[in-house]
Amino acid sequence: PILIFPDFNNPFELFCDASATHVGAVLVQRINGVAHPVAFASRQLTKQERNSSAGAIRDHKPLSTLVKAKEPNGRLNRLMLKLQDFDTEILYYPVKLNFTADQLSRPPTETSNVEVKTLEYQANIDWEKEQENDKEIALVRSDVRANLKDEDYECLNLKEFWKKVREKLIVKNGILYKTSDSESLIVIPSKLVRLICKLNHDAITPGHLSYDRTLQSFANKYVWPEMRANVFDYCSSCDIVDKPWDLGGIDCAGPLKRTKSGKIHFVIAVDYFSKYCIAEATIDTTGETTAI
Secondary structure, three states: OOOOOOOOOOOOEEEEEEOOOEEEEEEEEEEOOEEEEEEEEEEEOOHHHHOOHHHHOOOOHHHHHHHHOOOOOHHHHHHHHHHOOOOOOOOOOOOOOOHHHHHHOOOOOOOOOOOOOOOOOOOOOOHHHHHHOOHHHHHHHHHHHOOOOOOOOOOOOOHHHHHHHHHHEEEEOOEEEEEEOOEEEEEOOHHHHHHHHHHHHOOOOOOOOOHHHHHHHHOOOEEOOOHHHHHHHHHHOOOOOOOOOOOEEEEEEOOOOOOOOOOOEEEEEEEOOOOOEEEEEEOOOOHHHHHO
């Protein structure tokens, strides 16, 4: 199930299937005759799509003769026009061979709440102390604690920001937060902005994400004046990762339980751009072995 990088010099295969309520597909390429997934897709049909004839198809073998239709019309004609932009061949696959797309086209049988735990780098920051050392945050925090809502912030450099967020500021455990829906966002002192950007962009888990995705990772944790501009400038200055395998990591582990071939260690490499991983079992972890 591990995705591979697409090779645009070799052909692609698209396996598709549909049920009465869902459609699914998997894009694959073959390496030494073995199909490897490039991408998966699955979604629920709209009400209009469920009412169409496509949702009633049970035997997909007739689709293999689609290109042989002499006078296609309606949706069939529009589909043929789209396919003409590609060098395609439609083949019939029985369900037992098309099981991946078949599973993707099936509706979920039950719903459950799954707790997903993510690995994050946590800086050892004393937020209460750092906010106390920031003159503007310290002053505003003091006003919030005293429940003073009509204070004049004209003497502050960031007066417009404070006026805008004043009604949403709270103090919990000595730390100033801005409430946003069900989240409480820590108000970041100006001198820590670059550190926060570094932790949420450069660390191994985020892996030098784009501006949009980096900003999204901040959305439910932090807030500060000119946050969008600061994050954009930081991401724009990062030229470490522009394409796959520009930056990667490698490590080894073991000894583990011995395999039939006598291997008790493994080496793993990860591409920070795509998060693609490669692992290989080895006999030992010497430089000569791992270099191979």
